[in-house]
Structure formats: C-alpha cells, structure tokens
Amino acid sequence: MDIKKIPSDKIYDELENVLKFYSFKNSTLLSNFLRYIVTETLDQRQKYIKEYSIAVNALSRPSHFNPHDDAMVRIHAGRLRKLLSEYYSTDGKDNSVIIHVPKGGYVPEFIHNSKIRRIDSFSNNTKTNPVISVFPFKSMALRPDLDAFSQILSEEISAELSRFQDISVIGHFSSEVISKINENILEAANLVGADFIITGHIQIIDNKLQIRINLINSSSGKFVLTKLFTPATIDDGIRIQNEIVKDIVASMGGYYGIIFKEIVKTAPSKIENNSSILKAICSYNEYQLSYSIENYANALSNLNEAVELDPNHAIAWAMLGEMHLASLALGLDNCKKTIEKSSHCVSKALTIDPNCQQAWHALTLLNCFKKDQDNCLAAAEQCIKINPNSSGIASGVGCMLIFAAYFEKGFNLLENAIRMNPSHPWWINIGYCCYYIHKKDYQKSLYWADKMDFSETIWDSILKAVSLSLLNEDAKAKIQLHNLLELQPQTATEIKEILSSFILSDEVVFKMLNSLKRIGLKDEV
Structure with missing residues (x-):
C-alpha cells in the first residue's frame, strides 16, 4: 500500500502510542519486533522484512538462525497481532491511525481509523476463540532461582499456547490487573475478559520441590485440571521447564485438549448461538x-x-x-x-x-x-x-x-x-492396523480394529474381518464380512478402489484385499 497517504511523523507518533500500552511495556521482544518492521517500512525497505531479518535484527537471534528449523518469528508475529488487536479494541480504539500487520506476512499497514472495514480479529465482534489468561506463577519460597524459574515457566506456557490458532492467550497484564490477581483471580479474569485462567506456584515441602499448575473455568471457578510436578531439583531448569510446558500445553490446547472439551461440555448454548x-x-x-x-x-x-x-x-x-x-x-x-x-x-x-x-x-x-x-x-x-x-x-x-x-x-x-x-x-485406528499388517503382527492389528467400535462405518468391519482372516479365525472373520456387505454391498474391485485411494503401500492393500477374498468377498455381486 502507499504509506505516503499518512505522514511518517504521524505513524511514528502512533508507534510510540502503541509501545506505551502496558502489554508492550511488559514485552521488550514484541516492542522490538513492532518498532523494527514499522521503521523498515517507513524507510522504504519493506522487501527486506523477512523472517531471518526480523529474528536477527529485532529478536536478538544469532546470524546462523534458520527460519526453516525455528518457528520463533511466526509464533511472535501471532502474539504481536493479538497485542495490536487488544490495544485497538481498548486504549487505542479512538486513535486516528491504526498499525495493522496482515496475516501471511510481516509488512505493516497504516490505516486511517475512519476507513477501517472490519479488519481481522480486532474489528470482529463475534468471538470464536476462548480467551486464556496465564497469570504470573508464584514462588512460595524466598529463593531467587525459584522466582526466576516460575516467571520463565509461565511465560513459556503462554508462548507455546499461543501457537494454537483456536485459542487466544493473554500473558501480560497492567498493574491494575496484577493488583486484582493478588486480591481475587476470578474478578481479575473478568477484568481481562478471560474464559479460563492458568495459575501456578512453586513450593518446597519437606525439602521436596513441588510445582502445581491449575486450569480454572473463570465463569464458575471450577478447577478443570490440576497437575503436580515433583522434580528432584531445578538444576537442569531448561529440561524440566520443557517437560512441564510440553505436558501442560498438549493436555490443554487444540481441539483434543481439555479447554475445548470443557467449552463443549459446559456451554453448548454458547456454541449454538455463536x-x-x-x-x-x-x-x-x-x-x-x-x-x-x-x-x-x-x-x-x-x-x-x-x-x-x-x-x-x-x-x-x-x-x-x-x-x-x-x-x-x-x-x-x-x-x-x-x-x-x-x-x-x-x-x-x-x-x-x-x-x-x-x-x-x-x-x-x-x-x-x-x-x-x-x-x-x-x-x-x-x-x-x-x-x-x-x-x-x-x-x-x-x-x-x-x-x-x-x-x-x-x-x-x-x-x-x-x-x-x-x-x-477415530480414524487413526486405520493407521495402526495398516502399520501392524505391514509388520505382520496381526494380533495387534486386531487389537486396534476392536478399539474402533463404530458400526456405521465400513472400516469397522473391514479392519476386523481383515485382522481375523490374517489370524485364520475364519468363522469370526466371515461374520464381520457379512456385517460389511449388509452395511454397504461391495465387490472386491470396489473395496480395492477405496483401500488404494489413500493407502500407498501395494503390499498392505494386497494383504487386506486377499484376506477378504479368502473368506468369501466376491469380485462381482
């Protein structure tokens, strides 16, 4: 876009306004990121704004940084967009100029506020993502090393959760919110519009280290998940931190995580009416x-x-x-x-x-x-x-x-x-069966076929019939073949077409098809 439509001095003034926002003041990394891409654009150097240049010039990464192996810039770009969205929906909502970083790139746009037409998330009134607030973790012991560890741990959980596109994460707070957190975490959650809160603390009991992390539904105060970690020491802090972060993030984030399940279970009307x-x-x-x-x-x-x-x-x-x-x-x-x-x-x-x-x-x-x-x-x-x-x-x-x-x-x-x-x-059972058929471990193939248990799909009967046939349990296999043909009459040619449509191993397809033919699957109806 033509940045001359808005004078550079007004854009620089707006940049300073944004950087005074509490969330940016609490994040030197994202402040440097924003300042770098705005300055480069105003200097007509947009073409040099790439993942590598941002990492090295704004995020203090070494010169051998490889963006193909490290998603750091993409992760922080997502966090940057969220902070800009937060700013322009609160303190900056009446500003004459808006700094906007479109998805899919890193070159900012500078827009007259009066001309905004519902750009991305900050102008979209319908909230689809649950908002998670990661409140600062506390150290219950007067030890500087534990204070530092608890702070880094909460920041890393915030950063890793922000990788998920189905949740919005708040990890930095104003002094007003920090004060409210210390008084009443549910009121603090309401203040920032959070659906869920993640809290944590570190303490020493009987000379043993304990790290407790909780996920709380902010509307009910219910503890949705609580986990206790008991490392012997934090001497190997990075390894312990990575293990805890991986455990917490994998169990909470994504469509298979506890947060999404809790929304589906406790607020079905929110989904239907949203x-x-x-x-x-x-x-x-x-x-x-x-x-x-x-x-x-x-x-x-x-x-x-x-x-x-x-x-x-x-x-x-x-x-x-x-x-x-x-x-x-x-x-x-x-x-x-x-x-x-x-x-x-x-x-x-x-x-x-x-x-x-x-x-x-x-x-x-x-x-x-x-x-x-x-x-x-x-x-x-x-x-x-x-x-x-x-x-x-x-x-x-x-x-x-x-x-x-x-x-x-x-x-x-x-x-x-x-x-x-x-x-x-549900369909990963098909993958497990294919793997074990390839390995000729037909008992394990049957184990995963039995775990499927979805009678409305042809795969339930196919996998059971194939596994039983390969185990020479023909009577049971024929019952499953009968169930398959009752559900959806198929010839060997039609079954082969389905199998080979996405299974690229000729060996696995051949074994599956022959095992069905052996127990009576016909080439023609």
Missing part, C-alpha cells in the same frame, strides 16, 4: 471423535455454511477440504472431482494463512489421495513444525505418514502424540 465458524469447528471435532453418518453430514453442512458466511477463515476451509476427502475414504463418494474440490479448499486455506497448521494437516492428507509420497512427507514436516505440541494434529499426521508408506516415521509420531494426549481422531 458464530457459524465455532459451530462448524465443533461439529468437525465431534465427527473426528465419534463417527456416525449424522456427525459426518452435520460437519460437512456446517463447514460449507461457514466458508460461505466467512470466506476468509483458513481453518474452516482446511477442515472442509478434509471432509471432502473423507467421503472417498468412507466409500460415500467415488467422484473423481472430489479431490479437485478438496484441493481448492486446501489451496484457499493456505492462501489466506500460509501458517495455518490445519491447512498443512489437510494438505498432507490430500497428497495421500494424490499418491504424492514426497510431498506428503514435506507437508507433514511443515505441519508439525508449526506446533509440535498439538497432539491431535500430530496423531493425524502420523497416521497419514503410515498411509503414505512412511511406516516408522508415522508410527513414532503417532505413538508420541498419543503419549502426550490420549484423545485422538
């Missing part, structure tokens, strides 16, 4: 956790409605792309144009937000259906890099890598994700 986006995301999540034809149809319908009403929502487009592909894998659709429809949705999502993790998740799956093994792996790696603590996404990506015949990579990723958070999409 935006079409939140309703669509919740129906997508319900389908992922529990398969039924009704759940699938609701998710598809709500996502179609959501992107029509809000065509700039990357996550909704990505989820819609996945649902189109699901219709092929479920045997509900065999139209060749379905992959094209999915590809359009995923491309749309990545155009809107190149750092949308859900979009990279969808692209990984899309590349399975396109039978593009190399790009499947590349998309998977990029997806995990954006937020490695998003356990639900990671389990899905691990499963997809198994489908793409990256058996060990996929299995290890899947296992690590399940250890972080046992909640996962």
Whole structure:
C-alpha cells in the first residue's frame, strides 16, 4: 500500500502510542519486533522484512538462525497481532491511525481509523476463540532461582499456547490487573475478559520441590485440571521447564485438549448461538471423535455454511477440504472431482494463512489421495513444525505418514502424540492396523480394529474381518464380512478402489484385499 497517504511523523507518533500500552511495556521482544518492521517500512525497505531479518535484527537471534528449523518469528508475529488487536479494541480504539500487520506476512499497514472495514480479529465482534489468561506463577519460597524459574515457566506456557490458532492467550497484564490477581483471580479474569485462567506456584515441602499448575473455568471457578510436578531439583531448569510446558500445553490446547472439551461440555448454548465458524469447528471435532453418518453430514453442512458466511477463515476451509476427502475414504463418494474440490479448499486455506497448521494437516492428507509420497512427507514436516505440541494434529499426521508408506516415521509420531494426549481422531485406528499388517503382527492389528467400535462405518468391519482372516479365525472373520456387505454391498474391485485411494503401500492393500477374498468377498455381486 502507499504509506505516503499518512505522514511518517504521524505513524511514528502512533508507534510510540502503541509501545506505551502496558502489554508492550511488559514485552521488550514484541516492542522490538513492532518498532523494527514499522521503521523498515517507513524507510522504504519493506522487501527486506523477512523472517531471518526480523529474528536477527529485532529478536536478538544469532546470524546462523534458520527460519526453516525455528518457528520463533511466526509464533511472535501471532502474539504481536493479538497485542495490536487488544490495544485497538481498548486504549487505542479512538486513535486516528491504526498499525495493522496482515496475516501471511510481516509488512505493516497504516490505516486511517475512519476507513477501517472490519479488519481481522480486532474489528470482529463475534468471538470464536476462548480467551486464556496465564497469570504470573508464584514462588512460595524466598529463593531467587525459584522466582526466576516460575516467571520463565509461565511465560513459556503462554508462548507455546499461543501457537494454537483456536485459542487466544493473554500473558501480560497492567498493574491494575496484577493488583486484582493478588486480591481475587476470578474478578481479575473478568477484568481481562478471560474464559479460563492458568495459575501456578512453586513450593518446597519437606525439602521436596513441588510445582502445581491449575486450569480454572473463570465463569464458575471450577478447577478443570490440576497437575503436580515433583522434580528432584531445578538444576537442569531448561529440561524440566520443557517437560512441564510440553505436558501442560498438549493436555490443554487444540481441539483434543481439555479447554475445548470443557467449552463443549459446559456451554453448548454458547456454541449454538455463536458464530457459524465455532459451530462448524465443533461439529468437525465431534465427527473426528465419534463417527456416525449424522456427525459426518452435520460437519460437512456446517463447514460449507461457514466458508460461505466467512470466506476468509483458513481453518474452516482446511477442515472442509478434509471432509471432502473423507467421503472417498468412507466409500460415500467415488467422484473423481472430489479431490479437485478438496484441493481448492486446501489451496484457499493456505492462501489466506500460509501458517495455518490445519491447512498443512489437510494438505498432507490430500497428497495421500494424490499418491504424492514426497510431498506428503514435506507437508507433514511443515505441519508439525508449526506446533509440535498439538497432539491431535500430530496423531493425524502420523497416521497419514503410515498411509503414505512412511511406516516408522508415522508410527513414532503417532505413538508420541498419543503419549502426550490420549484423545485422538477415530480414524487413526486405520493407521495402526495398516502399520501392524505391514509388520505382520496381526494380533495387534486386531487389537486396534476392536478399539474402533463404530458400526456405521465400513472400516469397522473391514479392519476386523481383515485382522481375523490374517489370524485364520475364519468363522469370526466371515461374520464381520457379512456385517460389511449388509452395511454397504461391495465387490472386491470396489473395496480395492477405496483401500488404494489413500493407502500407498501395494503390499498392505494386497494383504487386506486377499484376506477378504479368502473368506468369501466376491469380485462381482
């Protein structure tokens, strides 16, 4: 855009106004980030504003910083946008100039306030993301090392939670809010508009270190989650901090985390009466956790409605792309144009937000259906890099890598994700079965087939029939084959088409198909 529309001195004045805001005064890192990109733009050096230059010149990273291996700039850019949103919805709402950093880039825009047309989140009156306040952790012992550790721990939890696109995180507070936190945390949460509070403290009892972290529903005061960590010492502070952060973030964040589950459980009316986006995301999540034809149809319908009403929502487009592909894998659709429809949705999502993790998740799956093994792996790696603590996404990506015949990579990723958070999409059982069929461990394949237990999908009967047949338990296998043909009459050719649509290992497809033929699956009806 033409920055000459607003004089440079007015933009510099606005920059100073923004940096006086309490959230920026409490974050030297984000203040340096904003000052750098504004100054470079006013000096007509926009083309040099890249992840590397921001990291080295504004965030004090070393000259060997590699943005492909470190998502630090992208993470802090998300935090910067949230602070700007907070500022222009409170102290700066009447300012004549607005500094705006569009998603997908780092070059700021300078806009006359009177010309704002609902730009991004700060002008959107419908809140879809729950707001989480990470209140400063306290040290109950008079030890400077514990004071420093507790402060860093709360900041790291804030930073890692901010990687999730489905929650908004507040980690810096004015002196007024800090004072209120010390008096009454629920009133403090109300003051900042938080739906949930994360608190923590460190204490020493009987010469043993205890670190307690709590998640509290601010509307009810209910303790949603509490975890106690008891490291022997904090001599290896970074390792302990990383372990605690990984545990807390994986269990709380994402659509499989406790925060989202708590909203669905305690405030269903909030979802139903809120935006079409939140309703669509919740129906997508319900389908992922529990398969039924009704759940699938609701998710598809709500996502179609959501992107029509809000065509700039990357996550909704990505989820819609996945649902189109699901219709092929479920045997509900065999139209060749379905992959094209999915590809359009995923491309749309990545155009809107190149750092949308859900979009990279969808692209990984899309590349399975396109039978593009190399790009499947590349998309998977990029997806995990954006937020490695998003356990639900990671389990899905691990499963997809198994489908793409990256058996060990996929299995290890899947296992690590399940250890972080046992909640996962229902269809990862297919990935586990494929892995164990490849390894010729048919007993474990049957174990995961039995865990599925969703009778409305063909995969329930397929996996059980295949595993039982490979174990030579023919009588039981034939019952499952009968259930399959009752649910959805299929020939061997049709089954093969479904299997090979996204499972890229010819060996696994051959074993599965032959095991079904051996117990009576016919080539023709």
